[in-house]
Amino acid sequence: MNPERGRVVGVDIGATHLAIVLTDFSAQVLHEIEIPFDVSKGPKICLEEITVQVHALLVETGQTLEDIQAIGVGVPGPVVIEKGTVIAPPIMPGWSNFPIREYLRDLWDTPVILNNDAELGALGEWAYGVGRRVRHLLYIKVGYGIGAGLLIDGKIYHGATGAAGEIGHITIDSDGPLCSCGNRGCLETMASGRAIAKRGRDLVAAGYSMRLKKNSFNGKITVQDVASAAQRGDIEAQEIVREAGKNLGIALANLVNLINPQMIVIGGGVTRVGDLFLEPVRQTIKECSLEAAAQDLSINAAVLQQRATSMGAVVQALSLAFYRLIEETEPALEK
Ligand SMILES: [Zn+2]
Incomplete structure (x- = not known):
């Protein structure tokens, strides 16, 4: 046309x-x-x-x-x-x-x-990005919140009421921080941009991470502040980012065992942090998923990015x- x-x-x-x-x-x-x-x-x-x-x-x-x-x-x-x-x-x-x-x-x-939005992310990467012609693809959007788009057998899977892919509310730690959904320790409270920023603020309030404190504007610490402190070698900021990546990896390993995808595509604003965040995600998926489910799995950053x-x-x-x-x-x- x-x-x-x-x-x-x-x-x-x-x-x-x-x-x-x-x-x-x-x-x-x-x-x-x-x-x-x-x-x-x-x-x-x-x-x-x-x-x-x-x-x-x-x-x-x-x-x-x-x-x-x-x-x-x-x-x-x-x-x-x-x-x-x-x-x-x-x-x-x-x-x-x-x-x-x-x-x-x-x-x-x-x-x-x-x-x-995450379902559209899956569709976008499948049509124009890294996931072309992939039939079993999980797209994970890590931003202020966390959501997943599930492309299963070439079709977006919506679930019975349209709520499939709400991976942000999978429980990682039942004694963890309170989530916006009312539960505790959801993935979103442990790996999202909001969670990373909050941990940065807690760290500075407790008197740690001088670099992060210096970076912050009016004490308002954002995920970008934590990311840039981590990239400049701040050990505590790096630990926050690594921990968030590990938590996301745990949730994704569960999803890999459940769905057996060919490809995971990780997008959303937090992926701008780069390998400091993505490497622990990859490592944890490898460690925590079954070999049978993950043997041909490729894990990519979203090519279309934002x-x-x-x-x-x-x-x-x-x-x-x-x-x-x-x-x-x-x-x-x-x-
Ligand atoms: Zn929740």
Whole structure:
């Protein structure tokens, strides 16, 4: 198909970031933005803000919403696909059962498709990234929270109610820190960007890690502060990152034994830390999974990096756009 035939938009709504890409029909990225974002402001404020950003992106490329054939949207929570809603998402307070897809469709007057962000990450890496032609692929998004997209036998596995892949709430330590879901010691409290930042703050409050203290701005320690202290040789910061990687590795080893994937792709903001984080993940998966399940397993960092989810949203938007084009063309052919 002629790439110039149309345009689609992919939107990645993160807990603390928003990424939007505009592509042609060959998924060539024409323009993109990534900005800080706060999903906890609730659906109405957030969706208005996203609308402003989508318009701004289109204006910069000389387009309007009328030029867009479909928009794919990813959110960091369990999605009920038929309804276009999320259900009880721990890191999206106020969003449960809000009609996200309908609301955006009315606002934009364009077809909209809503999916879970990690599932879109799996789809993005499968279509355009490191996982091309892989039939059994796990995509793990490690950012503010942690989620997984499960591509099993060439299809995204959603589960009975759309909540499959909520690996962030697998229990690692039942006496561990309190999680946003109400349980204790979930993976998200022990390996996410939020968990790494919190451990950094605790360390400085206890009088350790002078480098980290020096790095921090107004005592507000972020995951980037911990990462850069670790990269500069701060032993305590390195230990935080290593421990987080090990905890993620334990959860993934369990998943490897359960699903027997060909490939694990690790994406999300925390992977910017690099091998300091990824090496203990790889090592722990190797140590803790069965040889039969892990013998041909490859473990990769996401090639699309921050774009994995938004490009997955583009995959969905393109399939919606093509489906509609075929529907429009077929009656004409029958005449
Ligand atoms: Zn939890």
